Amino acid sequence: MKFMPEPYKVKMVEPLRILPKEERIEAIKKAGYNTFLLNSRDVYIDLLTDSGTNAMSDRQWAGLMMGDEAYAGSENWFHLQSTVQEIMGFKHVVPTHQGRGAENLLSQILVKPGSYVPGNMYFTTTRAHQELNGGTFVDVINDDAHISDNPDVLFKGNIDLKKYEDLINKVGAENIPYICVGVTVNLAGGQPVSMKNLREVYELSKKHGIRVMFDCTRYVENAYFIKAREEGYKDKTIAEIVKEMFSYADGATMSGKKDGIVNIGGFLAMNEEELYSKATALVVVYEGMPSYGGMTGRDMEAFAIGLKEALDYNYIKHRVEQVEYLGNKLSEAGIPIVRPVGGHAVFLDARAFLPHIPQEQYPAQVLAAEIYIESGVRTMERGNVSAGRTKEGKEYFPKLELVRLTLPRRVYSYAHLDFVAEAIIRTFKRRDEIKGLKFIYEPPVLRFFTGRFEHV
Numbered sequence: 001m002k003f004m005p006e007p008y009k010v011k012m013v014e015p016l017r018i019l020p021k022e023e024r025i026e027a028i029k030k031a032g033y034n035t036f037l038l039n040s041r042d043v044y045i046d047l048l049t050d051s052g053t054n055a056m057s058d059r060q061w062a063g064l065m066m067g068d069e070a071y072a073g074s075e076n077w078f079h080l081q082s083t084v085q086e087i088m089g090f091k092h093v094v095p096t097h098q099g100r101g102a103e104n105l106l107s108q109i110l111v112k113p114g115s116y117v118p119g120n121m122y123f124t125t126t127r128a129h130q131e132l133n134g135g136t137f138v139d140v141i142n143d144d145a146h147i148s149d150n151p152d153v154l155f156k157g158n159i160d161l162k163k164y165e166d167l168i169n170k171v172g173a174e175n176i177p178y179i180c181v182g183v184t185v186n187l188a189g190g191q192p193v194s195m196k197n198l199r200e201v202y203e204l205s206k207k208h209g210i211r212v213m214f215d216c217t218r219y220v221e222n223a224y225f226i227k228a229r230e231e232g233y234k235d236k237t238i239a240e241i242v243k244e245m246f247s248y249a250d251g252a253t254m255s256g257k258k259d260g261i262v263n264i265g266g267f268l269a270m271n272e273e274e275l276y277s278k279a280t281a282l283v284v285v286y287e288g289m290p291s292y293g294g295m296t297g298r299d300m301e302a303f304a305i306g307l308k309e310a311l312d313y314n315y316i317k318h319r320v321e322q323v324e325y326l327g328n329k330l331s332e333a334g335i336p337i338v339r340p341v342g343g344h345a346v347f348l349d350a351r352a353f354l355p356h357i358p359q360e361q362y363p364a365q366v367l368a369a370e371i372y373i374e375s376g377v378r379t380m381e382r383g384n385v386s387a388g389r390t391k392e393g394k395e396y397f398p399k400l401e402l403v404r405l406t407l408p409r410r411v412y413s414y415a416h417l418d419f420v421a422e423a424i425i426r427t428f429k430r431r432d433e434i435k436g437l438k439f440i441y442e443p444p445v446l447r448f449f450t451g452r453f454e455h456v
């Protein structure tokens, strides 16, 4: 069998349509060559993000009918709270409307001017909140993570313990409020962290009295890779692996919009009483009561159910294998991608795809636009544009200049993936005709969301 059949059947459909090519050219021009600015109605297959775009199950939809919309003490909140405590083992949970809501609370409470926050590669909103509170993000990921194609490195998300310890010795543990461990590492290509590395990072952190906070947005995918790739875990259930992972953390920020398989939701979880008390005091300023945190009761119900469904082995195996299927199909056709293939997306290496376009002309940005023109498929730039500028206004020119093909959970079939692969292969064949871009509008923060471009 080429691949396992989807472990679910369709109960409701949402018709798709593809614009004629001349209308696609108009649409992307109007969007300033920024796929974030395209209208959903003009998109055929939407691989912009797996955030909030996932399909809920019949049980989750049924859960929406159980919404207890009481302003305080909603039944659904107790269901969500106890589910997180059971799955992750944390003592306390503070609900937020989505992941960056949790990042805002955590950074405001723990990050001060002069703080250093080490982590395994940056993520845009995570670093933004750390910097907005005067902190400096320090990348302590292993060097392999910054190399696009090295298929034999199975845990490219791992933290380089020497880099981490050097930072501790340089700035002092008292200036490191926590280390942020992303499981998986989105911008490295959805790359996992091994259980061994999680354990070692935790031990080193405890030795210096430093908190370990996971960014656990895609933690189930991470658990799947541990089961599939790490010695000693193939006979463990996903739930058992997840429980051990979180035993190496003092807390976590979570975006439910990914591995919670819901369209909105998030939380900040922790064991520490003081952090909990400060977070419950602050959450009312930004998100609402500590018993809803910016979510409706029905959303919390769907979130609690989704967290449990995500632990099902057949679900997560199919989910990750779909991504691998698309990655292998492209790689076999000679398309340069990040390898090993990650958990939530295939990442095209735009620098290798378009070697004639210098990074200051944003190759990943123009490649995403060209794929849309070719096929109506929407992808996302994850390169120099996303990296933004330093405080001094300089561009980061990250080593990884990528276009992300992000698969929403339980949405597309293998036939859709074949269509995507063929479109990218056609684009690759005409890559020499593609020209670079320049900004015509550059926002001051997180410029990739609303920036606009034209050809140089």
Ligand SMILES: CC1=C(O)/C(=C\N=C(/C)C(=O)O)C(COP(=O)(O)O)=CN1
Pocket: 048, 049, 050, 051, 098, 099, 100, 101, 123, 125, 126, 182, 186, 215, 217, 255, 256, 257, 266
């Ligand atoms: C690893 C990680 C993310 O990937 C993340 C959001 N990611 C988006 C929107 C994405 O398209 O990847 C966030 C922010 O979550 P939020 O989009 O605010 O629910 C935090 N950590």
